[in-house]
Amino acid sequence: MQTAWLQRATILCALALSACSGDKSRARESVGAPEGGVAPQAGAPEDAARESAGPTRASPFRVATYNGGLAMGVLKYVDERAEPLIRALAEQPVDLLCVQEFWLEEHWQQLASATSSTLPSTFRLPPGHEDGGCTPQETDPLVACAAKSCAGLTQHALLPCLLQRCAAGLTSLSPGCFNCLSANPRQGPDELARACLRARTNSSAAGARPPARAGGAAAVEAYSGASGTAVLTSAEILERDALVLPSAIDRRAVLYTRLSPPSVGELHVFCTHLTASLEGVPHPRNASWQKDQSAQIDALLDYVDRKTGGRGATLLLGDLNTGPAIAPSISARLPAHYNRLLARGFANPYASQGDAQCTYCFDNPLDGGKGTRGLLIDHVLLRGFEGDAYGAQIMRSSLTIEAGKKKVKSGYSDHYGLLVTLSRRDS
Incomplete structure (x- = not known):
């Protein structure tokens, strides 16, 4: 009985923490192009994302990842943040968007409606x-x-x-x-x-029966088994598929789409949200959160190779809950896991820039606004792309919201977004 209680309490405690993707604690890279293909970002990040890529690039294709932090019952001010967050996100200059933590159907429908004219092609798994x-x-x-x-x-x-x-x-x-x-x-x-x-x-x-896992055990998953992850794009989706990843509590999935925007050619796109390392929280299966993420990376990389055959321009983006240390203020998060992605041919143009910043930052007002460090765990990774890529952050500003009878300062989310602009070189 004590073991059963520990498992249940762990599941619920992990649910409470699963929306928080990290605890508070470089050489220049090519993206399949000649050395020097990653251009440093100039000026303010959100303004720079809108600037022209310059005379040596063809029309850009803008790719973004954003964790909305709309974990109702876990993070603060979800109702107050949702509308301004969705409105601001819909205004971003994006051609392809991978979102995470849009757990509730109402939030997903609001986002799809707000972006219907600019990002009409979408892909999301139904709740499990x-x-x-x-x-x-x-x-x-x-x-x-x-x-x-x-x-x-x-x-x-x-x-x-x-x-x-x-x-x-x-x-x-x-x-x-x-x-x-x-x-x-x-x-x-x-x-x-x-x-x-x-x-x-x-x-x-x-006569319905509860859903079951492989082996016959009923699944315990929050938000009706929603994965919280979705793809929205201005390009036509030529192919779509998904892989549900092994996970101890909430549902994790990789969404695959194949696109062929005229400006950059065919792209294999993988959008995901990997399990966080919930330090201090017992694992419900007496395993570890790090091993869960490691197993997810194994499954993810195998899936990428299976869908692409190891060829073609490939994008892997999302909240990967792993990332490098970058002096002076970005701490590493499960760096061995991050290095496994690089070892399989992926490059990180944004992390290679001199102006790279944390995306999960300890001074974010939604998390209390304390601390000077942070983590870079939201990524747009590239493999086999023959062109230039540079990154800038989006959704970094704060907002003032009405919470009860008080006005409070908050972030749109506990994460900041990342936009990477892709450009083919003129021949």
């Missing part, structure tokens, strides 16, 4: 779990405890309170009940309980 429900024996103790011990708490504070004060109610949750309760974190425990009791009744009436 549509069914599942709870019994009164599961929900009654949890609702009673939440009303007594966690009343009035905001969404991002509710889960830690339940973990600390309502352990008895959490230990009895079945995977199907957990999946249902975590599907809409905006609702309070009593509302969720009523909805999931109805879901249980409807599923039973329809």
Whole structure:
């Protein structure tokens, strides 16, 4: 019983931390072009992203990755940030966008609508779990405890309170009940309980069974099994595919699209969000978060080679939760994992620039705005691209939002975005 509780508590605690992609703790690279092909960025990052690539480049193709941090129930101010975040993101000068942590269907639909005229081609996996429900024996103790011990708490504070004060109610949750309760974190425990009791009744009436993992074990996955990851582009998607990665808690996937924009030619694009190393959080399978990410990288690289045959211009982008150390202020994150990507032929044009900055920064106001260092874990990696590439950050500014009766300063997300402009050389 103690082991079962540890596993359940670990799952919920890891869920609470999984939106935070890093803890707070170089030679110039070619991208398949002659030496010197990576141009340093000049001027302010967001202004420079809009500038012309210069007379030696053909029409550019602009590729971006952005972790929106819309982890309802985990990160602060999701409702307050969502609308201005989506509006600002839709205004970015982007031809291809890989987003992460758009967990809820409503946020994804809002983004797709806001970018429908500029990025009309999209690809996103549907949620993995549509069914599942709870019994009164599961929900009654949890609702009673939440009303007594966690009343009035905001969404991002509710889960830690339940973990600390309502352990008895959490230990009895079945995977199907957990999946249902975590599907809409905006609702309070009593509302969720009523909805999931109805879901249980409807599923039973329809003869539905809870989803299962390979081997027959039911899957515990947050946000109805959504991966939170999606691709949006102005180019026609010629081929699309996906690989669901091994993961201990929330669903992780690699989205593959094949494009052929006239300005740069055929591109194999892989968009993903790898598991973070959640230091201090016990692993639910008595393994390690680092091993989880290592297994995901193995599967990812095999998938890349299988889809491309080891040929052609290939882009790997997303929140990879691994990255290099760059003096003076960027700390390494699982650098051995990052080096495995480079060893398979990928180059990182932005990390090679003299003005590279952290994308997960400790002074981000959404995380409290303290510290002078950070991590570079959001990447656009290239392999086999014959041309020039340079990077700039996007979505780096802060915003003031109304939270309750107070005005507070926040980041759009706990991450900053990265845009890399690709240009074929004129012959």
